Amino acid sequence: xxxxxxxxxxxxxxxxxxxxxxxxxxxxxxxxxxxxxxxxxxxxxxxxxxxxxxxxxxxxxxxxxxxxxxxxxxxxxxxxxxxxxxxxxxxxxxxxxxxxxxxxxxxxxxxxxxxxxxxxxxxxxxxxxxxxxxxxx
Numbered sequence: 377x378x379x380x381x382x383x384x385x386x387x388x389x390x391x392x393x394x395x396x397x398x399x400x401x402x403x404x405x406x407x408x409x410x411x412x413x414x415x416x417x418x419x420x421x422x423x424x425x426x427x428x429x430x431x432x433x434x435x436x437x438x439x440x441x442x443x444x445x446x447x448x449x450x451x452x453x454x455x456x457x458x459x460x461x462x463x464x465x466x467x468x469x470x471x472x473x474x475x476x477x478x479x480x481x482x483x484x485x486x487x488x489x490x491x492x493x494x495x496x497x498x499x500x501x502x503x504x505x506x507x508x509x510x511x512x513x
Contacts (some may be wrong), residue, residue: 411495433501441494455480
């Protein structure tokens with residue numbers, strides 16, 4: 377099966393992973409309503425009455441997660457490069473491309489899972505009142 381250049385570019389565009397993706401922790405299409413992105417908490421920390429221990433716990437989680445996100449970003453980049461190389465020839469091997477897309481999507485799943493895990497740990501650092509206030513924002 378032959379994949380046109382325009383279709384190949386569209387696949388790659390949709391599967392690209394950038395620094396912006398890492399920074400959009402909390403966006404999973406649309407943010408689950410009971411999870412809160414770190415930027416929202418940081419912006420409203422005074423209004424939330426965030427305690428020093430909570431702030432420290434959240435910052436520690438973000439720092440620990442960042443290392444994992446960087447590794448995943450490199451992994452995504454390598455898998456995307458491989459996909460691009462497979463799509464480059466005039467005639468494309470469908471079996472190889474679909475297998476590579478599976479690998480790219482597997483990394484994407486790891487990223488989403490890591491993002492949700494981070495958001496859960498952040499949520500668990502907040503009181504019920506703080507969570508309610510954030511839900512109103």
